Amino acid sequence: MSNGGNPYRDDRGNKDRSxxxxxxxxxxxxxxxxxTSRVEGESPFLIGENMTGGYGRNGPxxxxxxxxxxxxxxIAVIVGPNGAGKSTAMKAVFGMLDMREGRVLxxxxxxxxxxxxxxxxxxxxxxxxxxxxxxxxxxxENLEMGAFxxxxxxxxxxxxxxxLFPILKEKxxxxxxxxxxxxxxxxxxxxxxxTRPKVLMLDEPTAGVSPIVMDELFDRIIEVARxxxxxxxxxxxxxxxxGIADRGFVLVQGRNGHTxxxxxxxxxxxxxxxxxxx
Amino acid sequence: MEILxxxxxxxxxxxxxxxxxxxxxxLGALGVTMIYGILRFSNFAHGDSMAVGTMVAILLTWWFxxxxxTAGPLPTALLALPFAxxxxxxVLLGTxxxxxxxxxxxxxxxxxxxxxxxGVMFVYNGLVRFVLGPDEHRFADGDxxxxxxxxxxxxxxxxxxxxxxxxxxxxxxxxxxxVAALFWFLGRTRTGKSMRAYSDNEDLALLSGINPExxxxxxxxxxxxxxxxxxxxYGLDKSFKPFTYFQLxxxxxxxxxxxxxxxxxxxxxxxxxxxxxxxxITYAWKRVLTYALPDELAPSGLVQLLSTDYKFAVSFMIxxxxxxxxxxxxxxxxxx
Numbered sequence: 001m002s003n004g005g006n007p008y009r010d011d012r013g014n015k016d017r018s019x020x021x022x023x024x025x026x027x028x029x030x031x032x033x034x035x036t037s038r039v040e041g042e043s044p045f046l047i048g049e050n051m052t053g054g055y056g057r058n059g060p061x062x063x064x065x066x067x068x069x070x071x072x073x074x075i076a077v078i079v080g081p082n083g084a085g086k087s088t089a090m091k092a093v094f095g096m097l098d099m100r101e102g103r104v105l106x107x108x109x110x111x112x113x114x115x116x117x118x119x120x121x122x123x124x125x126x127x128x129x130x131x132x133x134x135x136x137x138x139x140x141e142n143l144e145m146g147a148f149x150x151x152x153x154x155x156x157x158x159x160x161x162x163x164l165f166p167i168l169k170e171k172x173x174x175x176x177x178x179x180x181x182x183x184x185x186x187x188x189x190x191x192x193x194x195t196r197p198k199v200l201m202l203d204e205p206t207a208g209v210s211p212i213v214m215d216e217l218f219d220r221i222i223e224v225a226r227x228x229x230x231x232x233x234x235x236x237x238x239x240x241x242x243g244i245a246d247r248g249f250v251l252v253q254g255r256n257g258h259t260x261x262x263x264x265x266x267x268x269x270x271x272x273x274x275x276x277x278x
Numbered sequence: 279m280e281i282l283x284x285x286x287x288x289x290x291x292x293x294x295x296x297x298x299x300x301x302x303x304x305l306g307a308l309g310v311t312m313i314y315g316i317l318r319f320s321n322f323a324h325g326d327s328m329a330v331g332t333m334v335a336i337l338l339t340w341w342f343x344x345x346x347x348t349a350g351p352l353p354t355a356l357l358a359l360p361f362a363x364x365x366x367x368x369v370l371l372g373t374x375x376x377x378x379x380x381x382x383x384x385x386x387x388x389x390x391x392x393x394x395x396x397g398v399m400f401v402y403n404g405l406v407r408f409v410l411g412p413d414e415h416r417f418a419d420g421d422x423x424x425x426x427x428x429x430x431x432x433x434x435x436x437x438x439x440x441x442x443x444x445x446x447x448x449x450x451x452x453x454x455x456x457v458a459a460l461f462w463f464l465g466r467t468r469t470g471k472s473m474r475a476y477s478d479n480e481d482l483a484l485l486s487g488i489n490p491e492x493x494x495x496x497x498x499x500x501x502x503x504x505x506x507x508x509x510x511x512y513g514l515d516k517s518f519k520p521f522t523y524f525q526l527x528x529x530x531x532x533x534x535x536x537x538x539x540x541x542x543x544x545x546x547x548x549x550x551x552x553x554x555x556x557x558x559i560t561y562a563w564k565r566v567l568t569y570a571l572p573d574e575l576a577p578s579g580l581v582q583l584l585s586t587d588y589k590f591a592v593s594f595m596i597x598x599x600x601x602x603x604x605x606x607x608x609x610x611x612x613x614x
Contacts, residue, residue, distance in 0.1 A: 006384060008386035009387055010387065011388070017605075018535055018605075019389070020320070020388030020392060021319065021388060021540065022388065024318075024478050024479045024480050025388070026480030026481040026484060027481060028480075028481050028484055028485075030382070030490065117487060120485055126485050131481065133479075134474075134475045134479055134483075135479070136477075137471070137475060141474075144468070145472065145488065148487045149487030
């Protein structure tokens with residue numbers, strides 16, 4: 001990541017780890033939240049509407065008038081070629097991007113001005129693509145930290161997560177960093193479910209896992225969506241992802257290329273030709 | 279009998295002082311390691327923060343003494359300690375607010391914070407000299423010994439004695455309590471776990487609803503507690519001099535790095551390794567060896583490897599060796 005023109009983010013080549021510790025340092029900028037407002041009229045449960053923006057105040061726009069939406073009980077999938085802005089679109093919905101235009105509505109409330117952490121408090125569960133678990137903490141501690149904003153009894157939710165991912169119960173006293181790739185993703189999803197979110201956002205949950213594990217993860221995600229929780233995810237494996245999607249968004253260079261149900265998009269000759277490989 | 283005498287001399291001049299010094303270093307190194315793990319930089323102002331904490335404790339001790347409040351056989355400074363910790367927490371949080379928070383908000387690289395801490399170090403250093411002056415102060419009162427050499431000899435009838443000073447006893451007991459409490463806090467409590475989580479992955483901690491500013495605040499509070507305790511114990515055991523506290527930075531950093539930066543267990547192990555190395559290398563072994571070896575092998579010289587003036591060279595050498603051969607430290611901390 002570039003230093004964005006900020007001289008404080010330039011370490012001038014110093015990599016001396018005996019005095020500086022880059023491990024686990026964050027990239028999400030700390031910022032204060034603005035006000036939210038109710039919005040009249042019908043809109044999807046979660047929608048990022050006409051989003052335009054990029055990283056940093058002066059960075060180039062990556063998204064151009066892009067719209068992403070999901071409703072309860074649905075799985076919405078963002079697919080597209082490399083560099084199309086899939087992850088960026090999801091980050092924009094989550095408030096990790098400087099948006100120049102557009103707005104984000106959650107349950108009829110305009111949350112565009114909220115910081116990412118306040119969006120978590122509003123009920124958005126987000127699983128980043130990488131570094132999505134606390135590697136040095138045990139599986140159980142990971143789940144506990146997921147529920148950090150809750151002050152009620154979390155044991156029921158934890159049981160539900162263990163029911164969904166039985167392997168985690170078995171390994172609950174093991175450090176999460178010692179688990180396999182697929183198990184780590186289960187920890188990551190489990191952690192985000194611990195807040196009892198109103199919407200679950202997954203950034204490439206199957207990145208780097210084997211096809212068998214991928215199928216299993218998709219099964220679990222469908223199971224989660226069936227409970228009524230809206231799931232928005234970015235996927236690299238477009239064909240399988242569109243196969244389970246109720247809504248699909250094909251992004252092309254930061255714009256909405258094609259939108260429709262997963263089946264429609266899979267059947268669309270243009271989508272097939274341009275990036276599903278025929 | 280000779281071997282027992284050798285052991286008694288060893289205990290009196292090496293083991294007990296080294297355990298005491300090791301406990302003080304361990305407390306100091308725990309603070310360094312926590313700032314390194316959570317705030318992600320090495321705090322060069324650590325030694326002088328210790329001096330500030332100790333200065334406050336000394337001022338309070340004098341005030342208590344002037345009012346006739348003492349702790350009986352224990353040093354009055356122990357009564358002043360809790361209040362000194364509170365003041366030091368205020369000083370460190372104020373400094374964080376004035377200096378470090380700005381860089382945190384800018385997402386500044388850790389090296390920038392290291393340099394900022396260097397500036398803080400000079401300010402603290404000046405502050406302490408301004409208030410207390412550059413001279414040495416002794417503020418230990420109460421009973422000097424738990425058991426003195428003549429008492430020990432009378433009790434056991436042995437020719438060699440072991441003395442345990444009150445400050446040494448207090449140091450070790452306090453260190454054990456503080457370390458146990460810290461590990462319990464980090465491992466068992468919600469706040470402690472959130473601090474470990476933040477240290478592990480800042481962004482994910484934020485996404486889990488952990489407030490970074492709160493984590494940072496708790497870190498400074500714990501560090502303030504650790505350094506004030508370490509500083510007061512060191513001052514009681516030896517004496518308080520601003521420059522000595524600044525110099526303590528080296529053995530404390532060496533302890534943290536030897537044990538593995540970011541690892542609390544490593545900080546403790548490192549503290550004792552540095553302390554034992556310093557004391558054994560600068561100790562004149564003549565008396566121990568005279569007892570332990572047969573008469574014909576008894577040394578005629580002092581058998582002192584290095585003069586005590588060079589004690590900082592010892593921590594420096596260990597530091598260099600560890601960085602060359604095992605840069606992650608004994609407990610595999612986060613430095614590479």
